[in-house]
Amino acid sequence: MNIESPLEVNGRIYQIPKTTAIAICLDGCEPAYLDAAIADGLMPTLKRMRAIGTDRLAHSVIPSFTNPNNLSIATGRPPNVHGICGNFLFDPDTGEEVMMNDVRFLRAPTIFSNFYNAGAKVAIITAKDKLRALLGAELKFDDDRAKCFSAEKSDNSTLTEHGQEKASAWLGMAQPEVYSAELSEFVFAAGVKLLAEWKPDVMYLTTTDYVQHKFAPDDAEAKSFYEMFDRYLAQLDEMGAAIVVTADHGMKPKHLEDGSPAVIYVQDLMDEWLGEGAARVILPITDPYVVHHGALGSFATAYLPDDADHNDIITKLLTIEGITHAMTREEAVDEFELPGDRIGEIVMVSGENICIGTSEDRHDLAALKEPLRSHGGVTEQTVPFIVNRALDLPSKPELRNFDAFFYAVTAAAM
Numbered sequence: 001m002n003i004e005s006p007l008e009v010n011g012r013i014y015q016i017p018k019t020t021a022i023a024i025c026l027d028g029c030e031p032a033y034l035d036a037a038i039a040d041g042l043m044p045t046l047k048r049m050r051a052i053g054t055d056r057l058a059h060s061v062i063p064s065f066t067n068p069n070n071l072s073i074a075t076g077r078p079p080n081v082h083g084i085c086g087n088f089l090f091d092p093d094t095g096e097e098v099m100m101n102d103v104r105f106l107r108a109p110t111i112f113s114n115f116y117n118a119g120a121k122v123a124i125i126t127a128k129d130k131l132r133a134l135l136g137a138e139l140k141f142d143d144d145r146a147k148c149f150s151a152e153k154s155d156n157s158t159l160t161e162h163g164q165e166k167a168s169a170w171l172g173m174a175q176p177e178v179y180s181a182e183l184s185e186f187v188f189a190a191g192v193k194l195l196a197e198w199k200p201d202v203m204y205l206t207t208t209d210y211v212q213h214k215f216a217p218d219d220a221e222a223k224s225f226y227e228m229f230d231r232y233l234a235q236l237d238e239m240g241a242a243i244v245v246t247a248d249h250g251m252k253p254k255h256l257e258d259g260s261p262a263v264i265y266v267q268d269l270m271d272e273w274l275g276e277g278a279a280r281v282i283l284p285i286t287d288p289y290v291v292h293h294g295a296l297g298s299f300a301t302a303y304l305p306d307d308a309d310h311n312d313i314i315t316k317l318l319t320i321e322g323i324t325h326a327m328t329r330e331e332a333v334d335e336f337e338l339p340g341d342r343i344g345e346i347v348m349v350s351g352e353n354i355c356i357g358t359s360e361d362r363h364d365l366a367a368l369k370e371p372l373r374s375h376g377g378v379t380e381q382t383v384p385f386i387v388n389r390a391l392d393l394p395s396k397p398e399l400r401n402f403d404a405f406f407y408a409v410t411a412a413a414m
């Protein structure tokens, strides 16, 4: 380890790790998944970590979506600091919806780039490629001190752009299908190989929630996913790394008894209240990978016409069964720590078993093969926070999933 003094990143002080500090983000890991797999004896390593290490629950950021939470974990701060509050934003001046995957949208440096710049070796492995550029912001790959690649594009990774030539061949594992459990397994397997052979100082492993969108905690497919994870976790633990296991968000069933999605179509409501197309409802969960959620989650924001009475709309929204929160932009900035310039005038959240859509005719629900499970709201905010070292930590709501590296590094410095 070449770092000589603790690092300040976005106003927090990170100690000097004596062993590898690892944060693992299990995408969509509702705490019940771990409880169910442990109850069946499928996760002996995690069970032991809970017993002799630290076992807490933490809160994710809202919206409880993948990108905002991954960037919070990467920066140690909420979205009002790093700017990533969804998969895309709406530009009211141009009327365009813009993907927020690009590094130019990131407003804060990552913990990874700070450690790299201080002389450390840094590894980031992500299941989906959509996160890679943001997580790898400002890293350089010309001195063998940084690696940042995805399982999804592991056939095409290069030494100059990702720090690893053809990662699939290097790992000896075929590039997995994007909708598969193997996409996440690739991440764990690569993490084990990197820890054994390359010995990073800081490593981030982040998976995909394909399994969690499809299967409930008691389903055999979910249990075997966590059993698989535990085998890799055991290897990381055995090699002496300090490990924090957390999640970007939970996952809840959001369907009716007949299996069809439970949806409040808010664009249709706004059209009724304000006139056709006068308001613009944005679902920031929308991304190119809609197969498993049909772009339906529990968080939405809306841009309203200039003459709209915001409080009247909020009052109307709160009378809709299933809407748990409706608030002004200013209240959302305050309560959810969101960047005010990247959300609409109104923010709304739906309950545990119901999601928010735009217009009924704009969602391709035929792509949904299983009863909908999704996330985005306050009811998917509670996530595991488990450390393989005994630390004195608060529990939710004080503890946040984006404290993962702070405590991984603290544990690695002990």
Ligand SMILES: [Zn+2]
Binding pocket: 027, 028, 065, 066, 067, 209, 248, 249
């Ligand atoms: Zn996610």
